[in-house]
Amino acid sequence: MSGILVVAIDAPLRRLFDYRAPPQTVLESLRPGVRVWVPFGRRRVVGVVVETRGSSDVPESKLKTAVAVIDDEPVFDAPLLELLRWAADYYRHPPGEVIAAALPAPLRTGDSMLETSERWTLSAAARTGILAALPTRANRLREMAQFLEARDDADAAGLATVSPRWRDHVRELEKRGWVTKFRMAEAPSPRPDVRASQGLEPTPDQRSAIEAIAGAQGRHVSFLLHGVTGSGKTEVYLRAIEEVVARGEQALVLVPEIALTPQLVSRFAARFDAPLAVLHSSLTDQERLRAWRAARSGASPVVIGTRSAIFAPLARPGLIVVDEEHDASYKQQEGFRYSARDLALARAQRLSIPVVLGSATPSLESLERARSGKATLLSLPNRTAGASQPALHLVDLRRHAATQGIATPTVLTIKRHLDAGGQVLLYLNRRGYAPSLFCPSCGWAAPCPRCDARLTVHQREHRLHCHHGGTEQRVPEACPTCGEVVKPVGQGTERIEETLARLFPDVPLARIDRDAVRRRGALEAALDRVTSGEVRLLVGTQMLTKGHHFPDVSLVVVLNADQGLFGTDFRASERLAQSIVQVAGRAGRAERPGEVLIQTEYPEHPLLAQLVTAGYDAFASAALAERELAKWPPFARIAVLRAEAAQREAPTAFLDRAREIAETIATSRVEILGPASAPMERRAGHYRAQLLLHAATHSPLQRLFARWLPAVEELPEARKVRWSLDVDPLELF
Numbered sequence: 001m002s003g004i005l006v007v008a009i010d011a012p013l014r015r016l017f018d019y020r021a022p023p024q025t026v027l028e029s030l031r032p033g034v035r036v037w038v039p040f041g042r043r044r045v046v047g048v049v050v051e052t053r054g055s056s057d058v059p060e061s062k063l064k065t066a067v068a069v070i071d072d073e074p075v076f077d078a079p080l081l082e083l084l085r086w087a088a089d090y091y092r093h094p095p096g097e098v099i100a101a102a103l104p105a106p107l108r109t110g111d112s113m114l115e116t117s118e119r120w121t122l123s124a125a126a127r128t129g130i131l132a133a134l135p136t137r138a139n140r141l142r143e144m145a146q147f148l149e150a151r152d153d154a155d156a157a158g159l160a161t162v163s164p165r166w167r168d169h170v171r172e173l174e175k176r177g178w179v180t181k182f183r184m185a186e187a188p189s190p191r192p193d194v195r196a197s198q199g200l201e202p203t204p205d206q207r208s209a210i211e212a213i214a215g216a217q218g219r220h221v222s223f224l225l226h227g228v229t230g231s232g233k234t235e236v237y238l239r240a241i242e243e244v245v246a247r248g249e250q251a252l253v254l255v256p257e258i259a260l261t262p263q264l265v266s267r268f269a270a271r272f273d274a275p276l277a278v279l280h281s282s283l284t285d286q287e288r289l290r291a292w293r294a295a296r297s298g299a300s301p302v303v304i305g306t307r308s309a310i311f312a313p314l315a316r317p318g319l320i321v322v323d324e325e326h327d328a329s330y331k332q333q334e335g336f337r338y339s340a341r342d343l344a345l346a347r348a349q350r351l352s353i354p355v356v357l358g359s360a361t362p363s364l365e366s367l368e369r370a371r372s373g374k375a376t377l378l379s380l381p382n383r384t385a386g387a388s389q390p391a392l393h394l395v396d397l398r399r400h401a402a403t404q405g406i407a408t409p410t411v412l413t414i415k416r417h418l419d420a421g422g423q424v425l426l427y428l429n430r431r432g433y434a435p436s437l438f439c440p441s442c443g444w445a446a447p448c449p450r451c452d453a454r455l456t457v458h459q460r461e462h463r464l465h466c467h468h469g470g471t472e473q474r475v476p477e478a479c480p481t482c483g484e485v486v487k488p489v490g491q492g493t494e495r496i497e498e499t500l501a502r503l504f505p506d507v508p509l510a511r512i513d514r515d516a517v518r519r520r521g522a523l524e525a526a527l528d529r530v531t532s533g534e535v536r537l538l539v540g541t542q543m544l545t546k547g548h549h550f551p552d553v554s555l556v557v558v559l560n561a562d563q564g565l566f567g568t569d570f571r572a573s574e575r576l577a578q579s580i581v582q583v584a585g586r587a588g589r590a591e592r593p594g595e596v597l598i599q600t601e602y603p604e605h606p607l608l609a610q611l612v613t614a615g616y617d618a619f620a621s622a623a624l625a626e627r628e629l630a631k632w633p634p635f636a637r638i639a640v641l642r643a644e645a646a647q648r649e650a651p652t653a654f655l656d657r658a659r660e661i662a663e664t665i666a667t668s669r670v671e672i673l674g675p676a677s678a679p680m681e682r683r684a685g686h687y688r689a690q691l692l693l694h695a696a697t698h699s700p701l702q703r704l705f706a707r708w709l710p711a712v713e714e715l716p717e718a719r720k721v722r723w724s725l726d727v728d729p730l731e732l733f
């Protein structure tokens, strides 16, 4: 027997597969991480070798032989492969799918890992004198052949120096069997000679942060860079990265959403005189492959990307940065449900390099890590360049008259800022015109036929949309139950835009939300109009809260702080505080002092009162104390087993059985809660329920999963539902 390859295959199975190595393979030279072609069912697929062994437990008669080895060297180095295997285990996800998630699509179908180029060489026969056989008048062919005779081989650029019609001549020689074409991997690019351009003179706080990070070179230290909005965190990353790059190492920078922060990428590009590798979801497959290669070869000293960039291969890793580490987009919410922020910590630890998590509103998990000494806290408590923190004020919606959701004192304040030459940003996390269509005479409210939710009115399109399941309808002429006139109730960004246009008819206005910037490039165009100062009034959703630097914005209005005050999720208040502080942070970033108005019907709510009078840190301390009492993360670990089905009873029936099995396994160290139905039980025609698993630490959960999930997979009830396990869930439903 020639030896066994243990192969990860992109299939929804929580296991690896054994194959006999292809004939003539030298097992010792085959390193884990190389790709192989293997037979799988009736297909031939690409797998990744994770181990080699002398023998297999699979009976000889069932063991198949791998077809061919694809790579000379591994696509993942050992630490990255180890991280992927660990992640598959931690998140209990099929290892082949985890490994596939880390590979650009063309590599999953067998493309070359290295950049290759076409080359041509003279055949052996031609070299031994057949040149003479060329017709005497074929001067061009003769020149071509002589050129190739003088060298081993040549590429397109070389041949083009012989003749502009070289392709025709070479094709002619190929036809006669005198020239053969082959593909060769390009030599790895030399280390770029990177000169960083001069940055700003750091403030003393920035300087201590930069020095602390530099001092951790080659060791694993995790830092929490907690700096208020506009405190110059990006400048700290840039400086720390300059030092890494100057040593010839690479930095990996994770950002929440590249489309939302074009400014950040251009700041990096302007600072480093070397190609950045940028990885995000709207690249073509070939663009992603090119960036992946540049990261792997080390040609790009700085690799910037969204969530999945945490799996980018790095030739000489020196530092990992996670910007806006509290951002929910770091958690993948379907399929392989990993947290890129948590994997950044795990990866940096394996590589013995420092990792910096930065935020103005750190997650409670990260704050607790800093408090307990697992992370080193670096603080930037002040804004740079003389800008001051904006003042926050609550506007009591019960006491003041309002025009379509904008209270009178708010209107007056907006006017004051516009008159003084400031820009005004209004934030409402609800797109569309109105969140429901209502019949005042019978109480009917347009329901979604497929979700337990109401439909949102989109006035401009004259349609009703469901924001949960994607259903769309025409707006009915009249109430379908009583025939009376129906009307939109409540406000979305589209309606606020309409109201503002009426209140301030002469002021240039823009709306930024998913509907308004659907076209490619529309977001960048809108952001440019804001930055250039053309737009004076800006209304938008969550998209506006992230990272933007609009120097002229002097007033920020949070139109409705109450959507989140009474959420059922234990993280609702943390999320609300983060989005309020982040959007407030768009105000007063330059010379103009900033002001923030927060509209609410609950001005006495402790969370709002605390944010306004004491700020995010005070909120976070109180919230951490509550979590500790209630034993929620970060003071405990949780996981949820979710199920959904078109049949109402199926999810609960499955979860009941799953729970029974877990109870026969679980020690008293794992608490099992539920099954419980989702607060919105039906979504897109599916009923949803879940089981919550709770333990003091991760290891009892991990022990339970190892025995429990194989049994759960085998349940007959499992075939009637779609189920998934979410480890460290960010949202409970």
Ligand code: ADP
Pocket: 200, 201, 202, 203, 206, 227, 228, 229, 230, 231, 232, 233, 234, 235, 236, 384, 385, 549
């Ligand atoms: P953050 O990332 O914390 O929101 P930024 O890095 O975007 O903050 O900095 C906010 C503003 O302050 C930017 O315009 C930046 O150019 C400026 N800035 C940062 N550091 C300094 C410094 N040391 N001196 C002067 N201006 C600075």
Ligand code: ZN
Pocket: 448, 449, 450, 451, 453, 466, 467, 468, 469, 470, 471, 684
């Ligand atoms: Zn729906």
